[in-house]
Amino acid sequence: MSDCLFCKICEGKIPATITYRDDDVVAFQDIGPKAPFHQLVIPTRHIASLTQAKPEDAALLGKLMLVASKLAGEAGHGNSGFRVVMNAGPDAGQTVFHVHLHVLAGRSFGWPPG
Ligand code: 5GP
Numbered sequence: 001m002s003d004c005l006f007c008k009i010c011e012g013k014i015p016a017t018i019t020y021r022d023d024d025v026v027a028f029q030d031i032g033p034k035a036p037f038h039q040l041v042i043p044t045r046h047i048a049s050l051t052q053a054k055p056e057d058a059a060l061l062g063k064l065m066l067v068a069s070k071l072a073g074e075a076g077h078g079n080s081g082f083r084v085v086m087n088a089g090p091d092a093g094q095t096v097f098h099v100h101l102h103v104l105a106g107r108s109f110g111w112p113p114g
């Protein structure tokens, strides 16, 4: 989508610190990290929100999780643990409407979330 921030990051039109890329998925550092390790994992194909996802998106959404685990593990957070979060819709606090998985690590996290 031409006016989507994360599509522009995928296309290299807006700079980001890219940590992973393949045909389906891109990961990059969050610009406002909420933990010592905070990356976003997104599909290269625009899906506005998990609320819009379709059955045919299942494999792609699953791949986001596997890339998240790979990145956290490679950064040394496999044993200590990490958190994956996907905000979907306004009550969850979604602000960028291109599906993205937050991957957070490097500190302890509270539960329930705020
Ligand atoms: P949401 O609130 O939609 O779940 O998360 C959006 C995330 O995108 C936030 O954590 C925010 O810091 C991050 N973000 C917003 N704009 C940019 C940007 O231009 N570059 C990067 N790398 N992250 C961004």
Ligand code: ZN
Residues within 6 Å of the ligand: 001, 004, 005, 006, 007, 008, 045, 046, 047, 097, 098
């Ligand atoms: Zn997009």
